[in-house]
Structures are given as C-alpha cells and as structure tokens.
Amino acid sequence: MTDMAISPPAIEAEHAPPAGIERPDFEIVPRRGLVIVAVVAVLLIVAIESNKLWPLMFFHVAGGAGWTIIDLFLGLILGPIIGRMSIPARVEFTTRLMPKMVLIMPTVVTATLAAGWQLGVKLGTVYSFNPLHGWVVASYIIVGVMAVLALGLLEPANIAVLVELKKPRPNPAVIERLMKRFLYCAGILGVMQVATLVIMTKLASG
Amino acid sequence: MNERKYPPVTELGMASLALIVAGGIYLSAHLPRHVPLGPAVALLAASVLLLVVNIVMLSRIRDFAWDRFFAVAKWSLLAYIVIAGMIEYAFLKDHVSGGSLLVLTLSLAVFAVHVPMLMGFTVARYADTEIRVAT
Numbered sequence: 161m162t163d164m165a166i167s168p169p170a171i172e173a174e175h176a177p178p179a180g181i182e183r184p185d186f187e188i189v190p191r192r193g194l195v196i197v198a199v200v201a202v203l204l205i206v207a208i209e210s211n212k213l214w215p216l217m218f219f220h221v222a223g224g225a226g227w228t229i230i231d232l233f234l235g236l237i238l239g240p241i242i243g244r245m246s247i248p249a250r251v252e253f254t255t256r257l258m259p260k261m262v263l264i265m266p267t268v269v270t271a272t273l274a275a276g277w278q279l280g281v282k283l284g285t286v287y288s289f290n291p292l293h294g295w296v297v298a299s300y301i302i303v304g305v306m307a308v309l310a311l312g313l314l315e316p317a318n319i320a321v322l323v324e325l326k327k328p329r330p331n332p333a334v335i336e337r338l339m340k341r342f343l344y345c346a347g348i349l350g351v352m353q354v355a356t357l358v359i360m361t362k363l364a365s366g
Numbered sequence: 367m368n369e370r371k372y373p374p375v376t377e378l379g380m381a382s383l384a385l386i387v388a389g390g391i392y393l394s395a396h397l398p399r400h401v402p403l404g405p406a407v408a409l410l411a412a413s414v415l416l417l418v419v420n421i422v423m424l425s426r427i428r429d430f431a432w433d434r435f436f437a438v439a440k441w442s443l444l445a446y447i448v449i450a451g452m453i454e455y456a457f458l459k460d461h462v463s464g465g466s467l468l469v470l471t472l473s474l475a476v477f478a479v480h481v482p483m484l485m486g487f488t489v490a491r492y493a494d495t496e497i498r499v500a501t
Contacts, residue, residue: 208456270449274456281460287398297395304387311481312380316488319438323489334492 184255188322193263204271208278216282219275224360226268228353235347242343247332251325254339258322269310273303285363292363299359306349314349317342372491373423379484382416385409386473393466403465410469413476420480424487431493439486443478450478 207215242250280286285296321338324330389409393401424430457470 205452208459266445266449270452274452277456286394288396293395297391300391300394304384304391308380308383308387311477312376312383312484315481316376316485319442319485320488320492323434323438324492331492338488338492 184252186255186259186322186325188259188319188326189262190259193260197263197267200267200271204274207275211278211282213279213282216275216279219271220279223268223271223275224356226264227272228357230264230268231346231353232350235343235345235350239343239347242339247336250339251330251332251335254321254335255325258318258325261318262322265310265315292366295359295362299356299363302352302355302359306352309345309349314342314345317345370491372427372487375420375424375487376484378416378420378423379480379487382413382420382476382480385413385416386476389413389469389473393470401466403469406466406469410473410476413473417476417480420483424483431490434493435486435490437486438489439482442482442485446478446481450474 203215204219207219242253245253277286280296284290285292287293290296317338321335321342324334324338386409389406392409393406453474454471457467462470
C-alpha cells in the first residue's frame with residue numbers, strides 16, 4: 161500500500177487539515193474481500209436449500225452475533241473514542257476501517273436475516289398460530305427500523321466518506337460530518353440491538 | 367463549510383423505504399393465513415409516489431455532480447438488484463404467489479432503485495467540496 165500525504169501549507173479551506181495527514185491508498189470496495197463475501201453467500205444458499213437445523217442456526221447465530229457486536233462496539237465504544245482522536249488519526253482510522261465495513265455489514269446482515277427467516281419457517285415461529293409469534297413480529301419491526309436507518313443513512317454515509325477520502329485533497333469537514341452521521345447511526349442501531357437480544361433470547365428459551 | 371441547499375431526497379427516500387418495510391411486515395405477520403392486500407397495496411402506492419417525487423426533485427437540481435451520482439448509483443444498483451433477486455428467490459421458494467407476490471416484487475423494485483439513488487445522491491452532494499489549492 162502506498163501512502164499519500166496531504167500537504168497543509170497549500171491548502172485553503174475553513175477546515176484545513178493539520179500538518180502531514182497520512183492517507184493510505186485504498187479500494188472503496190476491497191476486491192479480495194469480495195471472494196470471501198461470495199463464499200459466504202454460496203454457503204448461505206446451500207444452508208437454506210438444505211433446510212437443515214444446524215447450518216441455519218449457525219448462520220443466524222454467527223451472523224447475528226457479528227452484527228450485534230459490531231453495532232454495539234462501533235456505536236457505543238469506538239464512536240466516542242474516534243470523536244476524541246486528532247483529525248489525522250481519525251482520517252487514517254476511517255480509511256482503514258470503512259472499506260471493510262462496506263463488505264462486512266451487508267454480509268452479516270444478509271446471513272442473519274436470510275438464515276433467520278428460513279429457521280423461522282422450519283421451526284414455525286413465523287406463522288401466526290405460533291404462541292411466540294408476537295415476539296417474532298416485534299423483531300420484524302425492530303429489524304425494519306434498523307434496515308431503514310442502515311440503508312437510508314449508514315450505507316450512503318459509508319460510501320460517501322470513502323469517495324471523499326479518495327479525492328486528491330479530501331475535505332476533513334465533510335469526512336467529520338459523514339463519520340458523525342455514521343457513528344450516531346451505529347449507536348442507535350447498537351441500542352436497538354439490545355432489544356433484538358431480548359427478543360431472540362426469549363424466542364430461544366421458548 | 368459552505369453548505370448548498372438540496373431537496374430532502376434522503377428524508378423522502380427513508381420514508382419510502384419505511385412504507386415498503388411496513389407493507390412487508392404486515393404481509394409476513396399474517397402468514398400462513400390469507401391476508402387482505404388493501405393496506406399493503408396502499409403502503410406500496412405511497413412508497414412509489416415518494417420515489418417518483420424524489421426522482422423529479424433530484425432531476426431538477428442544477429449543477430449537480432451527475433457523473434459522480436451515476437458512477438456510484440450504477441454499481442450500487444447492480445449490488446441491490448442481486449440482493450433483491452435473492453430475496454425474490456426466497457419468496458418463490460416459500461411458495462408466495464398471486465397478489466402477495468406481486469406486491470412484494472414491486473416493493474423489492476422500489477427498494478432496488480431507491481437505495482442506490484440515496485447512495486449516489488449522498489456522494490454527489492459532496493462532490494465539489496474538495497479543498498481548493500492556492501495557486
């Protein structure tokens with residue numbers, strides 16, 4: 161990886177970056193990571209097609225755990241830490257984190273929801289006659305709200321930050337604004353994940 | 367940072383997505399019973415209306431970074447068509463048919479168009495914010 165430096169004396173802006181911001185070169189969508197995503201997608205389709213309990217449970221629990229932990233950790237732990245970092249440190253951290261998030265989040269979310277739906281069909285919890293159906297509908301509503309936030313705010317902010325960072329002279333004010341949006345959103349999703357944990361543990365314990 | 371005013375594309379997009387999500391929850395919450403399609407159709411129609419309004423508002427923005435918009439939107443569209451296709455496959459595998467399938471398929475179409483549009487818009491609105499270099 162080559163590193164690009166943004167040299168401050170030449171910069172004229174309201175939020176000029178401080179001296180020597182190191183901005184590692186990066187791909188907005190890491191191509192090598194797409195291979196892992198494709199493998200996970202194929203395994204997920206095989207799990208759904210086989211309709212066996214263990215693979216479905218694996219994808220739902222492993223994906224759900226990844227999704228919940230990332231949201232909670234990013235929104236409630238990492239978010240406030242990033243907020244207190246210097247701008248160069250924030251830019252470098254963002255450049256290394258965000259391309260990975262472009263691949264990780266859609267993959268874990270798709271695995272969790274797709275396997276979860278099939279698991280619900282297999283166990284009968286998605287059907288309205290099931291005694292736990294009310295809990296399942298509550299989880300639909302929470303996931304629905306999370307999906308709207310993720311698709312409408314989080315993902316566009318993620319991509320926009322990366323495109324901004326790709327510019328020869330990225331604007332720190334734009335990065336800061338979009339990262340704030342990303343981290344606040346992740347924080348709200350993290351809090352909603354606590355509600356998901358309550359529902360899912362209730363469903364698992366019957 | 368001097369902020370240019372833009373129409374509320376993101377807000378309307380999220381409202382449109384919320385409407386189709388609500389329709390999807392309404393339909394899936396009644397499984398396996400037959401469900402009256404009226405509320406789901408009304409939610410879908412409102413969502414489509416917001417999509418059309420959003421497209422019109424977006425197309426009327428002057429001096430917009432359309433090259434950046436389409437560069438992001440076309441790849442996002444490809445990704446979301448794949449995702450929508452996988453969801454459609456799940457519906458067919460679960461023997462969803464008739465009116466419910468039609469409503470859900472059209473909802474997926476709205477989803478597959480609106481999300482890439484939001485991504486393209488968010489990127490393009492910051493396209494000209496690059497720091498100017500003193501010459």
